[in-house]
Amino acid sequence: MSLPLPVSTDMGPRTEQSLTGPGPSARAVQDQGEQAGLRYEGRNLEKSFDGARVLSRVTVSFAPGEVHTIAGENGAGKSTLLKIMAGIYQPDSGELWLGDERLSGLSPRSAQHRGIYLVPQEPALMQSLSVAENLFVGILRRGRFRFNVDWAAMRREASGYLQRVGLDIDPSQKAEELSIAQQQLVECARALVHRCTVIFFDEPTSPLTATEAGRLFEVLRALRSQGYTLGFISHRLDEVLAISDRVTVLRDGAMVMSRPRAEIDRQELVKAMVGRELAARERVRPHFDASGGKEMLAVEDLTSQPHFEAISFSVRAGEILGLAGLVGSGRTEIAETIFGLRRADRGTVRVAGKLLGHRTPRVCIDAGLVYLPEDRGRHGIFAEVEVERNVTAGIIPRLQRVGPILKPSAERALAMQATAKTAVRMHSLGTLIKALSGGNQQRAMLSRWLLAEPQVAIFDEPTRGVDVGAKDDIYRLIAQLANEGLACVLISSELNELTVTCDRVLAIYEGHVVGELRGPEVTDAALGALVVGAHLK
Amino acid sequence: MPLQAGRPLTSGISLRTWLGLLRRREAQLVLAILAVFALSSALHHTFASASNISFILADSVATMIVAVGQTIVVLARGIDLSVSPVLGIAAIGVGFPAQDSNLNIWLALLFVLLIGIGLGSFNGFLVAVVGIPPIITTLATLTIYGGLQFIFTSGQEVVNIPNTYGQLGNANMLPGIPWVIVIGAAVVGLAHFFLTKTVAGRAIYAIGNNADASFRAGIPVRRVLFATYVICGGLAGLAGLIYLCHVGSADATTGSDTNVNLMSIAAALIGGTTLLGGRGGPLGAALGAVFLSEALQAMISFRIDPIWEPAGVGALILIAVVSDRKGAPARQLFRQAFRRPAGAPR
Numbered sequence: 001m002s003l004p005l006p007v008s009t010d011m012g013p014r015t016e017q018s019l020t021g022p023g024p025s026a027r028a029v030q031d032q033g034e035q036a037g038l039r040y041e042g043r044n045l046e047k048s049f050d051g052a053r054v055l056s057r058v059t060v061s062f063a064p065g066e067v068h069t070i071a072g073e074n075g076a077g078k079s080t081l082l083k084i085m086a087g088i089y090q091p092d093s094g095e096l097w098l099g100d101e102r103l104s105g106l107s108p109r110s111a112q113h114r115g116i117y118l119v120p121q122e123p124a125l126m127q128s129l130s131v132a133e134n135l136f137v138g139i140l141r142r143g144r145f146r147f148n149v150d151w152a153a154m155r156r157e158a159s160g161y162l163q164r165v166g167l168d169i170d171p172s173q174k175a176e177e178l179s180i181a182q183q184q185l186v187e188c189a190r191a192l193v194h195r196c197t198v199i200f201f202d203e204p205t206s207p208l209t210a211t212e213a214g215r216l217f218e219v220l221r222a223l224r225s226q227g228y229t230l231g232f233i234s235h236r237l238d239e240v241l242a243i244s245d246r247v248t249v250l251r252d253g254a255m256v257m258s259r260p261r262a263e264i265d266r267q268e269l270v271k272a273m274v275g276r277e278l279a280a281r282e283r284v285r286p287h288f289d290a291s292g293g294k295e296m297l298a299v300e301d302l303t304s305q306p307h308f309e310a311i312s313f314s315v316r317a318g319e320i321l322g323l324a325g326l327v328g329s330g331r332t333e334i335a336e337t338i339f340g341l342r343r344a345d346r347g348t349v350r351v352a353g354k355l356l357g358h359r360t361p362r363v364c365i366d367a368g369l370v371y372l373p374e375d376r377g378r379h380g381i382f383a384e385v386e387v388e389r390n391v392t393a394g395i396i397p398r399l400q401r402v403g404p405i406l407k408p409s410a411e412r413a414l415a416m417q418a419t420a421k422t423a424v425r426m427h428s429l430g431t432l433i434k435a436l437s438g439g440n441q442q443r444a445m446l447s448r449w450l451l452a453e454p455q456v457a458i459f460d461e462p463t464r465g466v467d468v469g470a471k472d473d474i475y476r477l478i479a480q481l482a483n484e485g486l487a488c489v490l491i492s493s494e495l496n497e498l499t500v501t502c503d504r505v506l507a508i509y510e511g512h513v514v515g516e517l518r519g520p521e522v523t524d525a526a527l528g529a530l531v532v533g534a535h536l537k
Numbered sequence: 538m539p540l541q542a543g544r545p546l547t548s549g550i551s552l553r554t555w556l557g558l559l560r561r562r563e564a565q566l567v568l569a570i571l572a573v574f575a576l577s578s579a580l581h582h583t584f585a586s587a588s589n590i591s592f593i594l595a596d597s598v599a600t601m602i603v604a605v606g607q608t609i610v611v612l613a614r615g616i617d618l619s620v621s622p623v624l625g626i627a628a629i630g631v632g633f634p635a636q637d638s639n640l641n642i643w644l645a646l647l648f649v650l651l652i653g654i655g656l657g658s659f660n661g662f663l664v665a666v667v668g669i670p671p672i673i674t675t676l677a678t679l680t681i682y683g684g685l686q687f688i689f690t691s692g693q694e695v696v697n698i699p700n701t702y703g704q705l706g707n708a709n710m711l712p713g714i715p716w717v718i719v720i721g722a723a724v725v726g727l728a729h730f731f732l733t734k735t736v737a738g739r740a741i742y743a744i745g746n747n748a749d750a751s752f753r754a755g756i757p758v759r760r761v762l763f764a765t766y767v768i769c770g771g772l773a774g775l776a777g778l779i780y781l782c783h784v785g786s787a788d789a790t791t792g793s794d795t796n797v798n799l800m801s802i803a804a805a806l807i808g809g810t811t812l813l814g815g816r817g818g819p820l821g822a823a824l825g826a827v828f829l830s831e832a833l834q835a836m837i838s839f840r841i842d843p844i845w846e847p848a849g850v851g852a853l854i855l856i857a858v859v860s861d862r863k864g865a866p867a868r869q870l871f872r873q874a875f876r877r878p879a880g881a882p883r
Contacts, residue, residue, distance in 0.1 A: 108753045126746030128816040137743050138754030140736050147735050 037064040037197030037229040038099040040116065042085055045094035047077075054080045055253045057094075062198065063246075067220055067230045071240045072250035072273055073326070073493070073528070078233045079121075081250065082200045085231070086118035087111035098198070116198040117191035121206065123183035125175040131186055132158035132171035135193045161189040165219050181212035188219060199223070200231040205239060206328045217243050235326055237269060237532055249273055274495070274528025284472075285479040287519040288503045290319035295353070296487035297369065297456040299338060302347030307333035308511035311347070315456065315487040320478065322502030323491045324527050330511035331491045332374050335458045339364050339371040352455055365394060368455035372445055372462055374491070380445050381433050387444055388415040388429040394448045418447035422477060439470025446477060457481070458489040463497060475501050495527045509533050562809025562817075562861075566824040570831055577835045584838055587713055595707075597830035598721035599624070599780040603797055604804035604822040605728045606772030611805055612732070613765045614745045614814030615671040618798050619660060620773040622682035625792030627652045627777025629686065632695030632787040635702055642701045649774040656682060657770015661763035679798070687789045694788040698781060706782025717779055721823070724772065728819040741765060745814030773797075796847065803850050804829060807857040829853070 040062045047055040055077045062068045062085075070078045083089045085096065087106035096103040098114060111117070125134045132154050133140070141157065143150035158171035165185045175183060184204055191199045201220075205213040220230055220243060234240050240247055241261070248258040249272040257264075257272045293316035302311045308330035315321045325331040336342045338349050340359030349356050351367040364371070373379035382390055392399060392411050400410035415429055422443040426436055433441055442462060449457060459478060463471040478501060482488050492498050498505050505522050507515040507530035515530045517523075558564050578585035603620050610617045627649040634640040640648075656678070663674040710716045732738040740761045743751040752758045776797075781787050804825035810817025832853070833846055 109755060112753075124747065124750050126743055126750065126815065129742060129746055133739065133743075137739075137751065138756055140739055142736060147737065149734055149736055149739055151734075 037115070037227055039063050039097075040085065040099075040198045040229055041097040042081070042091075043095045043097065045081065045084055045091045045096075047080055047084060047089060047092050053253055055084070055091075055250075058250065058253070058255050060085075060248050060255070060258065062229045062231050064197070064229045065224055065227045066245040067224055067232055067243050068246045068248065069232045069234055069240050069244040070248050070250060071234055071269070073235060073495075073532070076250040077253040078235075078250055079202055080253075082118060082202055082231060082233060086116055086200055088118065112194055112196065115194075115196045116200075117194060117196035118200045118202060119184065119187045119191065119204060121202045121204070123180065123187050125178075125183050125186060127176040128174060130172045130174055131162070131169060131178070134175050134186060135161060135171075135190050139194070157193075158189075161192050162186075164192060164222075165189045166215060166222075179212075180207045181209075181215065184208070184216065185219065197227075198229040198231070201233065203233045203235075205234060205236065213239065235273070235532055237266065237273075240269060241266060270529055270532070273532060274525060283500050284475045285483065288318060288320070288482070289519075290316035290503065293317040293319065296351065297338075297489070298348075298350040298353075300348045300350075302334065302337060302349065303345045304333060304337050304342055305345055306511070307342075308337075308508070311508075311513060313506055313513070315489055317455075317485045317487050318482050319504065320482050320488040320490055320502045322498035322505035322522070323489060323508055324495060324498050324505050324531050325491075325493070325508035326531055327493055329508045329531070331508050332460055333511075334508070335371055335460050335489070335491060338458065339369065341371075365452050365454075368453070369458070370394070370449040370452050370454040370456070371458045372442075372449060372460060374460040374464060376438075376441060376445060376464070381441055383434040384432060386430050387419065387424065387426055387433050387436070388412060390433045390444055391415040391418055391429075391447045392451065394452045414451055415447070418451045419444065421450060422447045423473070437470070439466040439473070442466055442470075442474060443477070446474075450481075454486065456487045456489070458491065460491045461493070462490070463492075463494070471497075493531075495524045495531070498522065498527060499524050507531055563821050563824055566808065566821065566828055570824065570828050573828070573831055573835055577838060581838045584835070589834070591713060591715060591718070593831050593834050594721075594827060595715045595717045595783065596834075597826040598717040599776045599783065600797065600800045600804055600829065601721050601823050601826035602724050602776040602779060603773050603801040604808070604826050605724055605819045606769035606776075607801040608805045608808070608810050608817060608819050608822040609728065609732070609741060610671070610765045610769045611802075611810050611812060612745045612814060612817060613741045613762055614748065615664060615762065615765060616675065616802070616812065617657075617660060617766060617769045617773075618672065618675040619656070619678040619682050620769065620801055621792035621795075621797035622679060622686050623653055623656045623770055623773040623792070624777040624780060624797050625686045625787070625790070626656065626682060626689065627774040628781040628787035628791045629690050629695060629789075631778060632698065632781050633693070635699055635781075636695050636697050639699050642699075642705065645702075645778060646775075649778040650771050651774075653770040653772065653774020653777070654767055655770070657767045657773070658763075660770065661766030664766060665759040665763040683793060686792075690789040692789075694786065695781070696786050698785055702782045703785060706779070706785065717783055720779065724775070725819050725823040732818055737761065737764070742815055745816070747815075796850075799847070799850065800826075800829060803854050806854050809857075809861070811861060 041060065043059050045055055045058045046053075058077070058081060060068070060070070060081065070081060072078050080089060084091045087108045087110060090105075096106060098116070103114065126137065129137070132151075135158050136154055141150045141154045142148065155171045162169060162171060165188045167182060167185050167189065169178065169182065175186065178186065188199065204216055208216065217239075220232070224230055224245075232243065244261045246258070246260050247264060247269065249256050249269070251273065295314050296317050298314040300312050303309045311334055313321065323331045323334065333342060337344050338359075340361055340363060349359060351364070351369045354367060356363055356367055361371070377383070382393065388411065392415050399414070400407045412429060419426070419429070424436070424440050424443040424447060426440060433444060436444065462474050462478070466474065475497070478488055478490065490498065490501055499522055502522060503519065505517045505527060506513050507517070507527060509531060510533070514533075517526055574585070583589060603624060607617055607620060630652050631640060631645040631648050635645060660675055660678055663669045663678070664671050705716050708716060710719050732741065740751070740756045743754070743756055744758055744761055748758055777792070780791065805817065805822045806812070806825070807828060808817065808821025808823070808825035810821060829850065832849065833843070836843065836846065836849070
């Protein structure tokens with residue numbers, strides 16, 4: 001159990017010399033001031049997951065003494081980019097340069113040794129250990145006998161680091177007693193303890209309130225003035241404009257803009273983030289005017305703090321209503337609350353006029369409301385089970401049986417009928433569902449819910465993990481169901497998906513409905529501006 | 538540059554400290570032990586006698602030592618179900634040579650440690666090197682070691698132990714303080730020191746909290762995991778010798794017949810160590826063992842049939858685990874209320 005790093009009481013960031021020894025760049029950096037970090041560049045980075053291109057030839061450069069924001073919509077590749085730069089992912093091609101040194105085969109550990117630290121989106125502290133211990137884990141300060149821990153020295157040192165990130169807490173407090181905002185700052189202090197000078201923040205503000213985010217920015221500014229190299233992900237316009245020295249915008253994995261903050265204004269930024277040159281896909285079906293139809297789902301004042309508040313909407317028979325919002329805006333939580341997976345603080349849900357009191361998934365299914373979950377792998381399929389049983393899983397109580405024993409022929413006939421309707425391509429009903437492609441798994445999930453004969457269906461990211469060709473089929477299937485009178489709610493972070501499918505879209509931002517677009521008003525640009533909070537001053 | 542951020546420290550440290558102390562499982566257990574003691578002595582005048590107290594403590598030592606080892610494994614998010622045959626094999630392994638050829642007690646100590654460390658290393662190898670989940674590994678070795686214990690005894694029993702052994706198990710070191718209590722206290726004290734004050738000990742807590750993050754922070758996770766099973770095996774071996782000396786006999790079912798597995802896990806859980814790892818410690822486990830021993834004595838003095846003991850132990854485990862969880866949602870609510878106040882401006 002040896003310790004990798006030497007013990008040092010120097011509180012400043014790691015200097016050039018301790019990283020690579022004296023060299024030409026060392027002098028250059030020292031000219032800028034003693035505590036300067038290093039320039040850290042990614043050149044022509046490319047990355048694909050399962051054949052889907054996530055980053056294509058992205059080149060970014062993070063400079064010391066600068067807050068460099070990576071902005072863009074969900075799925076633009078921001079997180080992937082920073083994770084590559086922090087050694088968590090390996091790029092498929094491209095180079096990483098720290099100062100004059102090319103880094104290859106970077107791992108989270110070796111990145112940390114070189115002074116690169118990524119503060120994760122959700123703080124990953126060891127909850128039942130003290131703050132001091134969290135700061136020093138892996139490099140615990142040793143006492144006189146080498147095998148023992150010098151708690152007093154560690155607590156003393158820890159207070160110093162905590163103060164530098166603006167935290168006035170007792171270092172012997174347990175991590176679990178801290179708020180999320182405080183935990184994030186502890187993560188940041190951890191970067192300082194490990195003498196990292198390149199610090200990335202992966203969307204740090206999404207779990208924070210405005211005041212908390214303000215405090216985090218003060219810390220960022222302080223670190224910037226000390227010459228740290230800071231990278232930061234955000235999709236909130238105000239933040240991007242407030243904190244950045246340089247802004248790089250990614251869209252669909254490609255860099256669309258990288259300019260100093262001073263040269264851009266709000267309008268340009270919105271355009272860069274949501275503007276799409278590619279021709280919008282054609283609508284799946286003409287806009288449907290449902291105003292005469294029967295109200296099938298009515299949600300009134302639904303609230304579940306801290307995720308969302310006072311959500312009211314209704315969906316009529318044959319209508320497709322979209323819920324647009326970024327990941328973390330509360331859309332999935334809204335759906336899960338309607339379906340009885342989460343408890344609501346207040347509010348009511350009516351299905352076809354009938355009030356659902358104590359909602360559980362069973363109650364909702366019986367009332368004619370079904371929910372197709374976002375995370376198919378975890379909440380949808382039974383991976384090791386045949387397609388047949390996956391399809392009939394939603395209606396087990398209604399299956400025909402002889403005494404207590406299910407009647408296999410009846411079950412098979414139902415499954416056959418349902419999978420034919422959604423055109424699941426498979427070898428046979430006995431195929432294990434995990435052997436199917438993402439698109440076909442999703443069709444099988446749709447068949448499951450069709451068997452329940454729903455009147456209302458909530459589709460949460462129905463095309464996630466589905467390849468492009470199959471996406472259109474799923475839109476068409478949803479449109480067909482709507483034509484037959486199903487009231488549909490479609491949740492998506494892909495705006496174009498909503499534009500081509502929905503008759504009406506509610507934009508959700510930070511747990512609130514911030515706008516409603518109807519018929520031809522539903523465009524990518526209008527939606528994009530709403531979901532990133534462009535309506536806010 | 539000190540910035541104002543975060544909630545200010547709550548003032549009134551003393552009150553906070555006191556309440557915090559009461560929230561600690563060790564403090565609760567001490568209160569529970571005193572309560573049972575007070576109740577039993579009130580109803581039974583001999584319960585409070587010095588000899589009875591000494592007996593309760595001495596009787597808990599074998600369980601206590603195993604529970605300390607179990608705690609170390611559980612802290613790293615493992616579990617060791619094979620401690621009872623390890624204790625049994627150690628007890629007969631030195632019991633026969635002691636009975637037949639008066640084995641020197643220091644050699645016996647060395648042997649039980651070697652036996653325990655050997656068997657523990659096999660567990661550690663399977664878990665940390667081969668990568669089999671702890672519960673499966675030790676369930677398998679429970680059966681393997683249990684079978685070996687039967688084979689080694691080949692139907693014989695240890696019934697006669699040399700005087701030195703008996704004295705270690707039952708005689709007093711100082712007036713009123715038996716040797717075994719001193720040994721038990723020493724083991725607990727050393728384990729506490731190891732877990733709180735050494736780098737290796739803290740690595741165990743870190744791994745129990747988050748093995749992945751520990752690995753990334755440079756902690757040699759596999760080596761530490763391996764070590765926890767070795768330590769646990771060694772302590773189970775030591776407990777075998779204590780058991781032999783204290784009870785005076787050993788046979789093919791020693792360890793299993795007194796349910797050492799269950800009792801060690803029970804003591805650890807009652808002592809506040811969670812099976813999720815990273816939380817708890819040997820002081821709680823020691824108090825848990827004392828509490829179990831005291832409860833058994835109380836049952837006997839109330840003339841409750843000992844047949845009820847296992848059911849009682851099970852109930853205590855449930856109480857301990859539920860009372861641990863009960864605090865959690867309340868704390869979470871409290872925290873959430875501060876995390877994002879309702880209707881906070883954004």
